[in-house]
Amino acid sequence: MSVESVQDGVQDLKVNEENQDEQQEDIVDPWNVASSSTAGVNYEKLIIKFGSSKIDEELLTRMEKIIQQPVHYFLRRGIFFSHRDMHTILNLYESKKPFFLYTGRGPSSEAMHLGHLIPFMFTKWLQDVFHVPLVIQMTDDEKFLWKDLTLEEANRLAYENAKDIIACGFDPEKTFLFSNFDFMGQCSNFYKNICRIQKCVNVNQVKNIFGFSDADCIGKIGFPAIQAAPSFSSTFPFIFDNRKDIPCLIPCAIDQDPYFRLTRDVAPRLGLQKPALLHSIFFPALQGAKSKMSASDANSSIFLTDTPKQIKDKINKYAFSGGGQTVEEHRAKGGNCDIDVSFQYLKFFMDNDERLEEIRKTYSSGELLTGFLKKELIEVLQKLVADHQQRRSQVTEEVVRQFMQPRKLKFAFSS
């Protein structure tokens, strides 16, 4: 681990802040991410607005000491940049007390894209490092309520996406993956906790937090409780032996934070543990960081189903460049890594710190041209996607069934 890299993340945040002093407020909620700045959302401001804490050097140093290994480069590079109560989770781990991981996905499209991998890659690392159980919620009900999808189609997409998630390498002995539509009919504790949460939250609150209106369907109004419920160990009596006091750590993109602010508000009133959080920045669209990559815009996305040629063509054609307009201009002024999408993608997917730093230096100085930067990225992504496709092809229906079976999971500590 390099202190420079951590500072690199911090530096980025500062640059963004400067870029955005005069811009309009970013829009960040579970359904919209929009920034008027080419450098993207101002995450420093978001930390203040949401009331979370910055992942600082002290936290990372403590984490490395406790886990006795370097932290994931997502942490070093500021990709996971914000947290709530992560020190509490480290305290638990230090004292050999149990906790669990919770993350999820809204299955709105057949093919997942690169951005969707981020929370799962990171969650897998957390599971490997902390040896803890993980629950993964597929919100097929949410997608049915929000999108022009039939219930059957939303449910089918949950199972398709489950294969991509399993292909990220989760431990089948420590992972329970569920579709809301199916799990609701398998365990009454899920519905019971949903009702307990729904009794504590009024319409005014969800209007304020999520921007709902009276024209929204009543399913949307109640949904926040459905995403909140898996934060509580009592939702999964078969995993946690009916214990309701096991805390949870949620890695997610920061746009999901409103759900968990609400959850943390409600938890003490129910005598339950507040979930801790680790927040990531958004994965930018090919066109630039003003918006995040979205599966509903095929040109903004590289899908996990794309061929090597599709990847190459999309990067070459669409990836927003921070380089000069001409070779001469680029040589003279250098490239801007903060707004260059190809460089941003390398920060997400190139695990070799030295090589990344070399690219940053030579691209910034104008020595490395955009074409070469893109070529480097194309190679990284072609390998990443091909490897993913290979692993996904191994995920049979039987494997999916295994992950989705309510059952006991393995714990490192069970005291």
Next chain:
Amino acid sequence: MSVESVQDGVQDLKVNEENQDEQQEDIVDPWNVASSSTAGVNYEKLIIKFGSSKIDEELLTRMEKIIQQPVHYFLRRGIFFSHRDMHTILNLYESKKPFFLYTGRGPSSEAMHLGHLIPFMFTKWLQDVFHVPLVIQMTDDEKFLWKDLTLEEANRLAYENAKDIIACGFDPEKTFLFSNFDFMGQCSNFYKNICRIQKCVNVNQVKNIFGFSDADCIGKIGFPAIQAAPSFSSTFPFIFDNRKDIPCLIPCAIDQDPYFRLTRDVAPRLGLQKPALLHSIFFPALQGAKSKMSASDANSSIFLTDTPKQIKDKINKYAFSGGGQTVEEHRAKGGNCDIDVSFQYLKFFMDNDERLEEIRKTYSSGELLTGFLKKELIEVLQKLVADHQQRRSQVTEEVVRQFMQPRKLKFAFSS
């Protein structure tokens, strides 16, 4: 069956209408029933307001012809006075096509009272006459959301009340009784249909229909879909072999109609059958027909757990009298059966038509005194409650489990 008796019911409605010409509008929704008239709610006006149909002589004559026996005295006496699509149900029965019955109860109190028996007594008669399956929903979730009750207590009350309901004599081979909290975790079709309904209904609609506000908890907002879902046969795939086209008939007090107006509105948009309905009037409080009997006001109610002495004392002390202030006045002017609570209760529970008519005549003429009328009622109720208690004592935990087990039920017609 006597045509007089039918006309008696109709006459009552007319009397009420006259009494109420100058009164304020009655309040009738699932949580409030209030009338400013001593004769109670104006049911003729309610039929017009709700857009339902009066149960008229033609319908009753047709029903008797089809079932080849007299209709229940609740129908003859105008206790069930309003319907939606009952002719459609009779058409089905005539052509040997299946339908099912659905009713329910919100378990808010340990002891049920006399008024709670009405829909169940009538539903049992419908089951016996039409030989059809019946589903009974215990809305423990509703009571948890609305009342100052823990979830565990609401769920426990559901099982306690289930014993009283089973004691009404339902056929175990044709009856599925369920708690929402428990059934939700047993069958994903329940939640799936709830979501389908919730997607079709917006906040504006439930505010208009049920009077909800932004200060209400988000659980209440979604609840109408939970009461609606059992109207659809696809909610119970284990009973109906996954068929979603089997229509439903719902006997209930008219205050529950808003739920089913909503259900009927949504059904065609989901490609599902509109439920038919049979509506009853309210069972008056001991203090008179301005309000219905309520378990939360012990002095207004006769409970199914009351002793013979408690029944006697409550009737003598509280039952609102339509008789004269003095014996002399009563002899001179006669009693008013329309506002006399003891006479109203006899209409609900005395199945002997001749005796009831004799009482009506002699009480109206002033010949029969209030004390004797009350004595007659006390005898009827003491026997009714004692018989109920005897049957309830036979309902073991094992019997409850049997009724609450999701399973196939018997059909007269399965085509």
